Amino acid sequence: MAQETATEKKTNPIVKFLRIPDKYPDEAAYFWGMQCGACDAKFLGARLACGKCGETDKLSEVKFGDEGEIYVFSVVHQTVPGLEAPYVGAIIDLDDGVSIRANVYGLDPEKPDTSWFGKRVKMFTEVTAQDRDGNDVVAAKFRVQE
Amino acid sequence: MRDVAVVGVHMLKFGRYPDKDVVQLASETTIAALKDAGCSINDIELVASGNLYQSNAMIGQRVMKEIGATGIPVINVANACATGSTAFREAYYSVASGAYDTALAVGSEQMGKMGLLGAGGGGDRAYSTEGIMGTGLMPGVFGQAGVEHMRKYGTTQEQIAKIAVKNHEHGVLNPNAQYRKETPLEDVLNARVIAWPNTLYMCCPTGDGASAAVLMSAEKAKKYTSKPVWVAASILTSDPYQERNPTMFDINTVTRNAAKQAYDTAGIGPEDLDMVELHDCFATAELLHYENLGLCADGEAGKLIDDKETYNGGKIPVNVSGGLLSKGHPLGATGVANITEIVWHLREEAGDRQVKGAKTGLAHVIGLGSACTINVLKR
Ligand SMILES: [Zn+2]
Secondary structure (H helix, E strand, O other): OOOOOOOOOOEEEOOOOEEOOOOOOOOOOEEEEEEEOOOOOEEEOOOOOOOOOOOOOOEEEEEEOOEEEEEEEEEEOOOOOOOOOOEEEEEEEEOOOOEEEEEEEOOOOOOOOHHHOOOEEEEEEEEEEEOOOOOEEEEEEEEEOO | OOOEEEEEEEEEEEEOOOOOOHHHHHHHHHHHHHHHHOOOHHHOOOEEEEOOOOOOOOHHHHHHHHHOOOOOOEEEEOEOEOHHHHHHHHHHHHHHOOOOOEEEEEEEEEOOOOOOOOOOOOOOHHHOOOOOOOOOOHHHHHHHHHHHHHHHHOOOHHHHHHHHHHHHHHHOOOOOOOOOOOOOHHHHHHOOEEEOOEEHHHEOOOOEEEEEEEEEEHHHHHHHOOOOEEEEEEEEEEOOOOOOOOOOOOOOHHHHHHHHHHHHHHOOOHHHOOEEEOOOOEHHHHHHHHHHOOOOOOOOHHHHHHOOOOOOOOOOOEOOOOHHHHHOOOHHHHHHHHHHHHHHHHOOOOHHHOOOOOOEEEEEEEEOOOEEEEEEEEO
C-alpha cells in the first residue's frame, strides 16, 4: 500500500443542499435550492424538474436564509448507537419558504412543551464528523433565539 | 372490472421464528390459505408475493418450489409497509380484469430482532444525517406527525396513549397476536419514551410472520365456498405534492385520497363500515387515521378515543385484532394479515373478538415514502 501523495483536506457539507463557501468558516455556510418559475414552488438542493407542477425548464437556483420557526418536533430518546439522546428533532419552516429537518438546541428535551410551536430559531453550523478520507463534514443545526 | 371474492385466508401468528426461514413461513401460510379455500396450488393461476427486507430474493418463486412449482406468473412486490396489501391488490386486479380466474397473495417478513433502527449501513457513516440534522426514522417521524395534531387541535399525549390501551386490550383476545397483555393507561404513560409523544407501548414491535389470501372470480368462487367475501374496492395511492414533503413525510393526504377513492368505488361512506383495521404502527398514527378515513370530523379524533367509540362494541371498532401495536408488524405480512382479519369477522369466525354482525370492513395500510392501500371487503 503506497501512500505517496498527501491529498489536500476538504470541508464537505453533510447534505448537498448545504453549501460551504471556500472561505468557510469566515464566510457562513448556507442552504440553497431551486425555485420553479412556473408555479413558484421551492425545493432544497438541485432538481431535474418541479415536483409540484412538472416544469422542466424554468427552474432557477435560490439561496435560503438562516432563520425560521419550529413547525413541529419530537423528542427522540431511542436512536442509533453513538448518537446523543434525547434530542429535539424538529421540522423548521424557514422564513424563505422551505422546510428543513433539524436538531434544535436551547430547549430542555426532558420537558417537551407545546409552547415550542412557532419558536424562532437560527441556523448554525459545526463539524460533526470526519469522513473516510479525513475531510471535515459540516452539518447545520438550529438554536432557539432569545 | 368483474366481481372478485376472497375465498381462503390464513395468517401465521406473528412473533419470532428463529428456527425457520422466511420461505418456510410464507409456504406454511400459503398451504393453509389454499386449504381454507378448499383448493390446491394447482388451481392457482397467478401469485403475488410481498416481502420487503428480502425483496431481491425471489421469495415468491421459492415458495412455489416449496409447495408446487406450476410455472404460473409470480410477481414479487415491495412497497414499504404496504408491501403485502399491494401484493393483494395485484392479485385482485389480475382476477378483476378477467385475465385470470384465481390468484393468490402472500405476504411474509422475517425481521428478527433487527428493529426499526437496524436499517441503514452502506455509504460513509459521516454523511448520515440521522440525529445530526433531525430525524427520518419512523419513531421520530410519527412522533412529529402526532405533535402536528397537538398543534392543530390541542390533542394531548394522554389521549393518544388511550389508543395503545385499547389495542393492547383488544390483542388479549387474539390468539394470533404477538403480544397479549393489557397495558393500563398509567403503564403506557410511564413507559420509557421512544420518540415523544410515543412511549414504548405506543410503538409497534418488530417480528416475523406471514399471511395469505386466495382470490377468485364470482363464478369460480361459487364452486369453492358458501361464504365468499367480496372485494368492494382495492385502492392504491402515492403521496401528492405537499409543501413540507419529503422533509416531513405526509401520511395524511395519501390516506385521505385513498379513502375518498375507496368509498366512491365501494359506493359507501365511513358510516357504513362495521369495522376498520388501520395502520397503527404508532399510537399517533391511529389518531390521525381516524380523521383521514372519515371515522370522525377533523379535530375530533381525541374525543373519539376519549368516548371509547373505537373499542369493539363502540360506534366504529378499530383494530379489534390488537392492531400493529399488539398483533405485531412483520412488514410484508401486515397488509395481507389485516385483510385476513376482516375476512374472519365477515364470516363470523373471529372467536372471542368477533365484531357482532359485521358485514363491511375496511383494511388500511400506509408505507412511508409513501404508499397507501385501502381494501374494502363486504360479505
Ligand atoms: Zn412548478
